[in-house]
Amino acid sequence: MPDTRSQRPRLLFVVTEDWAFLRHRLPMARAALDMGLEVAVATRVSDHGDAIRALGITVFHTPVERAGLSPLGDLRYLVRLIGILRRFRPQLIHNVAAKPILYGTLAARLAARGAAVINAFTGLGILFTDDGGRRRSLKSRSLGGLLMAALRGLCRHRRVHMLVQNDDDRAFLARQGIGHAQRTHLIPGSGVDLTQFPATPEPPAPPIRAVLVGRLLKTKGVTEFAEAARLLKGLGRDIRMVLVGAPDPGNPTTVTREQIDTWVSEGLVDWDGERDDIAAVWAGAHIAVLPSYREGLPKSLLEAAASARPLVATDVPGCRALVRDGENGLLVPAQNAAALAEAIDRLAADGELRRAYGAAARADVEARLSQAKIGAAIQALYGQVLDDPSLPSAPSRS
Template sequence: MSAAAHTVLYFVNQLEFFLSHRLPLARAAQNAGYRVHVAGPRSPAVARLEAEGFVFHEIPMTRSGVHPVQELATFWRIYRLLGRLQPAILHNVALKAVFYGSLGARLARTHAVVNALTGLGFVFIARHGRARLLRTLIMAGLRLAFRQRRHRLIMQNHDDPRLFIDAKVVPPEEVVVIRGSGVDLAEFCPAPEPPGEIRAVLVSRMLWDKGVGDFVEAARELKRRSVPVQCLLIGDHDPGNRASVPVDQLTQWHREGVVQWLGHSSEIADVFAQAHIVCLPSYREGLPKVLIEAAACGRAIVTSDVPGCREIVQHGLTGLVVPVRDGRALAEAIERLAREDELRRSMAHRGRALAEQEFSVEKVLAETLAVYRGLL
């Protein structure tokens, strides 16, 4: 069965995330001959999707809520859509879409299912008892949902698959590691470091589990030591996420002068061009796109020793890896790179080479389309 005249349906919980992380894949599928459909909650991004020639289907879905009526409605809508559309491939992205899409596909007898878990999120990071209970329930639900005739689970690093294989959620032969969403090496390219004071930036949604609090702690420590480094937070708060840092807190830090919170930027390559060091002290990731982009832009990285982050940064070669939830260690790493210009620049050069070798968008697209072909 070839791609020609076959439909691939992407089921997502956020259209904006789909556009920022999956648009090149959808375009590549379209160019390969697939009819591309996208299902998810309606948002202003629909206009851009339709301008690309994709067909949009509205499926209401909350990102983190568990209201029984709403959840049942989401499942019913995707099941009905699958029965009507009969796509050759259903590609689910993120945990809720993976769960409801896979269950719906079982009942609708969808030809093939690709599930993409880009990161394991709050439930797998949190340490309290409720999170442990939810993890158990989620694993049991996924074990049922993943029983498909033609199924592949795409994960972005080599740590996460072991959790699912050991829990017998999915057999090893159905797991494929594709490292991230890829980076456009022409758009994200090296630029000379800017003159003046060293700038360390954290670019992400303003979430506690991205290590925002640890970055602020590190900034305080650097200020206490009189290390001449500007620490900048780039990104918006995320009110739909339970780990979101409140706007009042971000504003307070900014007013104190401990960090500068500059909000959202759509020009990330320009942000990196004006920085010297890129930080992401996250608690867990799939494969953070921002670090791939930072490496491609030739910037030294400081990140935490957790799944996903350590997949990108080779300690001492392309950046520095520090213990998770350790603001003091983060400060020491930033200070080292701020003071050692040659080390920082050599790491930046090697980071670009790694991005070219391992993380180009062309490589990721080819690997994903190969998964599709193998399931047809």
Template sequence: MRDKCNLAIRPKVVLFVVNAPEFFLSHRFPLAVAAQSAGYEVHVATADGADVAHIQASGFTHHVVPFARSGQNPLNELTTLWCLLSLSRRLKPDLMHLITIKPVLYGGIAARVAGIKAVVSAVSGLGTVFMAESKSARVRRWLVTGLYRSAFKQRRLAVIFQNPDDRDTLLSLGALTQNQVRMIRGSGVVLEDYPCVPEPEGVPVVVMAARLLKDKGVFEFVEAARLIKQRGVQIVVRLIGSPDPGNPTSVTQQELDQWADESGIELLGYRNDIARQYAGASIVCLPSYREGLPKSLVEAAACGRAVVTTDVPGCRDAITPGETGILVPVKDPVALADAIQTLAENRTLRLKMGLAGRNLAETEFAIEKIVEQHMGIYQELINP
């Protein structure tokens, strides 16, 4: 009898499914650590990559799933779905946490077929398919909507949205019900890693840090920099990021070479010291076409930097308009240049916005708050 009482209880298993290992580390790693500390056995499924070693070294069990960068090859997509289904059946996690578009769609279908009891789907953005208006895009949107409906037919499901626009879009399409919706404002930021330090003296510096994609507003940022230069405004303009050859909207090397020849725009390439870059800046800019809730703007707020961003889903939800930053119309380089110039020429205003941004980060974006909300959802689904 005593031996039976001492039998070890199998820990609850949570499986994170993310397309890329680097995205897991940058956006969900603190949550996985918290889950592990709470007694969960943590598994992570991503595509292969150099960062897999970091995941394994953290004490998590890693599984390779072949997520393709683009969805152009149906055979590759079916292979991904089959791998997720096989993993789900073999591992039988108590909860699957699906993050980014393909994991949400394919992982949701796999979880449904495999009979997984609890699923968390994190919709961190709906992607370009919900922005384009071409005939082919409308067909793809119809197909993707059908996949969302299928993926969200779960017994116990929580769908986490980062902004109300994405939520309302999928609700209006009948992909889910209101009681399945949860709202969490972004993926959080470790405030200690992004300290609020005084901006440097001298000429103001504006920074954009993002993947160099058309949909991120890179071309509008470069054009705004040209306009600011033509106006004779004293400002340093820096663009941080690298092209993404696997993405059809990526900036080309030829375009980068052309921009490099233009004075007034500093191209810093990929950097992993964003906190340091923001500390050396006065203004942070992200003229994206649509986002979930951009981590770059959350980090800018934590660093106490005024923001210029577009009035689109996700971006407008990452700031308090008029208090922590300025909103401008999307795809409007003139308005973008005007807003950057306004902040460049008004130190008092941008410092005031920066301090308000830090307060916003402390009250809304602190990683502890974000993790606590996720852990509450886990408990709700696993122990109903």
């Protein structure tokens, strides 16, 4: 029998880590599969390669260092991507985050000149934000400048599209001259499965449980979360501050295990580690917290909102795209533990306000951020990009 895949347009995701693909890009991949595309991903394979392959997605193991520049390592990464493009011959390349965007776009120019490229900026990362202190380092500023200069050149081509998750990032790219306004698209995240994350009633209280879910990074505001816990403890509040997640040694802003153990020993936070049952986490929480320095569209708050939990977050790009101050949660200044503690304390003391904010959060997700709505938007974008008559036809398999 003929291989029907030979006539299907091919989509290649370029993502740094297999766990990140499963956690954040899988709804997009499923939307592509549902519209008849053949899908592959170039990523570092750790523990999740088989789970991805089981979905009918081809996996190319592509090791890469996420942080910083390593001339030899980055050259090897570029060469691997060129080889994958020549082997898989995609019509569409979807690069996610800084290093895949840089080298994936360059590889496309060198080895897949006819293919279309979508560069997905999932928040602008540590090259463009505070690195966990009050100022970005000279090295970080220099790398950010080099990256932006390279992107200005690589993203001018008419087949290169930009994909952002919030208006702040779209405005930033426009100010920096990266991409073209007519080829810059906004889709807020990957959506949330409303059946997997149903609206649930609050658990009994006291204590009130204020929960932060995510990688334990300084740039996620984990330090401010612990300091807010210290302030609330000093006030004698019966509020349990809970961290759900793990350090990320591959990220230079990671919080160390020793620091977490210190906070736990001081009675400031409970640490649940990594959990797969995030719906159960939010069912057992009263308040969702994310004091991040910058986001794309934060998945943890999206899932908390679907679960009808009030949101406390920082007034920064990404977070303010989801949290409307005084409607579904509270916004506070970034890197301000006192303001964070005050917002948590306010919601902890007012159950009626928590429930009102939680209901509004759920309604917002139902209206515009469900997985079904975002999946349809992704399919429309892929269809628009692939409709370019100058794109090459899907090659036949030999």
